Amino acid sequence: MSHHFRENNEVYQGFILSQVILETPCFEAYKMACRLRKEDISYRDFEYIYMQFAGGHTELDVVVPFVLRKVSKFFKEAVDGTTHHCKKFKMLVVPDCFQLTIDGYLVKYDFESNEISSGHEQIVTVHFCQNSFEAFEAAMTDIKVIMKNLTIDWLEIFDDIDDDNDTIELLFRVLQEVHEENLRDFRVTKLSIHLATDTHHIPLSAMMDSSFLKEVELGTHLSDNQVVPVLFAMDQWRNLENVVVRMSVPFDFLVMMAQLKRFEVNALLTVKEAQQLIQALSISDTFVGCKITCYDSILTATELARVVNLGEEGDKYDGFSHRVELDNGAALLISAEQEEEDGEIDLVLWIRKA
Structure with a gap:
């Protein structure tokens, strides 16, 4: 099977088309293709073919025996109910690049060289963009494709950029679009947020499915210590078992955390507060x-x-x-x-x- 999958383009593209019809998320289909071929495939090349089929374009190398069409409501519900799983999904934003890491597979979008590179242990350049805007657009497109109906054990979002950089703002617009298109909240078990500003902590948490979310980790950049109590009062935090807040929290909130199974925080305690806690x-x-x-x-x-x-x-x-x-x-x-x-x-x- 792997021999035909590697050398027979009709078999390869037919597989991709079948996954589009089944509405398998692109990255999930990509991982299956790698397993079938028993080798790493260029994700950018795979995604290009996938998106061509998803857009209804069948004028590729293979003549397909069936036509893309909308599936019945029953079948769509069955597909939407299928679990597409990722153990760890990390988004890293720094001034010169954007990185996605999905279960150890890294895709790097370089805004200086305009290169897109990817791989597991060895990172190789797989695509050249005309400019930094095109590289960023490619990153946002990939997020939309990968996160469709995805269940994630651990979602981590980390940025190390200046406050006046609009990259994070654009990223969250894309996440909101994906959230709306999924017609359901993100199914994330552990959420780690390490952002330079406080703006997006609350709206990001609001996108999480409260029945899935069990653990939250907040980084050290929070400047407003009232953000944490607001988050704690949200419906998304009702089933949390563990909270890690790497900043000082108000004492009232610290007492509230006694209702959690586990927590890790920074705080200033007086003698009286220690007794109360x-x-x-x-x-x-x-x-x-x-x-x-x-x-x-x-x-x-x-x-x-x-x-x-x-x-x-x-x-x-x-x-x-x-x-x-x-x-x-x-x-x-x-x-x-x-x-x-x-x-x-x-x-x-x-x-x-x-």
């Missing part, structure tokens, strides 16, 4: 464990030990240094590490339900 964690029916980092902390490990009656450090409890028995009958395992440099104290707390 311990109490909130102890009575939570869902809490399992957390990590709280207090940079330039006003709370020391000694004060923490006093207010929650940690007592002397004894034998390790499953890797934790202290076990705390609370008045309500609950117990927590706590470890506290303190570092002091130039008069500033950094306190890291690990807390887990016993």
Whole structure:
């Protein structure tokens, strides 16, 4: 089969056309083609043929025995219900290029050389664009094709560009278009957002299917600490099991996070707030464990030990240094590490339900 698939162009293009008719997303069909040919295929070449067929153009090398047509409503619903799966999908935006990585397969769109390159371990140039705009347009087209009806275990969006760059704005317009065309929310289990501005965190989260989303990670660039509480109040966050926020969050929000299974945040705690947090964690029916980092902390490990009656450090409890028995009958395992440099104290707390 692989021999015919490699050397018989009619078989190869016939396969692509069949996937178009079945409405298999382009990248999913591409991965199947690579498996059948038992070799890497140029994604750009594959996508070109796929898009030609999808647009109704059949004047390619192969004379096709059937005509592209709209399928019945029943068949369309069956196709839409089919799971097209990706373990990790990463979008990286930097000033000179845009990168898509899908399950280890990298496609790079270079805005300086106007080259598009791709591959798994070895990246090779597969297409030359006339200008940077064409390279960017190719990237946006690929996103539309790849993300159609795609279920993603881990979606990561990362940018490292200036605030006045409109690349991110255009990217999110494309994501909104895909979201609208899919007629359903994005099915993502873990969402990682590392953006230079706060503008898109809320609209991006709103595109997620709440029944799929279980984990959210927010980067360090958030400047408005009110964004996180707004996100937490959204329907998309109701089933979250783990949240990682790499910035300082308000104490009220920290207490709200006690209803999650796991979380990791930066926060500043007073003695009173530490007591309140311990109490909130102890009575939570869902809490399992957390990590709280207090940079330039006003709370020391000694004060923490006093207010929650940690007592002397004894034998390790499953890797934790202290076990705390609370008045309500609950117990927590706590470890506290303190570092002091130039008069500033950094306190890291690990807390887990016993």
